[in-house]
Amino acid sequence: MKITINGTSFEGKKNESLLELCDRLGLDEIPWSCRSASCSTCMVHVRSGMENLSSITPEEQDLLETYASKANCRLACQAQILGQVDIQTIED
Numbered sequence: 466m467k468i469t470i471n472g473t474s475f476e477g478k479k480n481e482s483l484l485e486l487c488d489r490l491g492l493d494e495i496p497w498s499c500r501s502a503s504c505s506t507c508m509v510h511v512r513s514g515m516e517n518l519s520s521i522t523p524e525e526q527d528l529l530e531t532y533a534s535k536a537n538c539r540l541a542c543q544a545q546i547l548g549q550v551d552i553q554t555i556e557d
């Protein structure tokens with residue numbers, strides 16, 4: 466399934482997280498720190514395909530509500546791929 470990160474497309478595997486996709490392909494597009502929905506470093510903006518990501522857990526929801534400056538954000542360490550998604554990293 467096609468996963469687009471900052472305009473470049475990659476082949477994602479079902480149920481791997483967006484961060485696991487980057488690990489598998491050796492990509493460093495998405496910064497990360499905790500990998501456990503604690504730091505928000507891996508937050509990304511979902512341009513399309515929000516419905517093709519796994520459900521938001523309560524832990525992720527807490528962090529999104531605390532830090533998200535835009536709608537349609539997810540944590541790359543938590544969001545698992547279920548279908549085609551287009552995301553953009555968030556510049557500080």
Ligand code: FES
Nearest residue numbers: 498499500505542
């Ligand atoms: S790496 Fe810390 S919330 Fe994802």
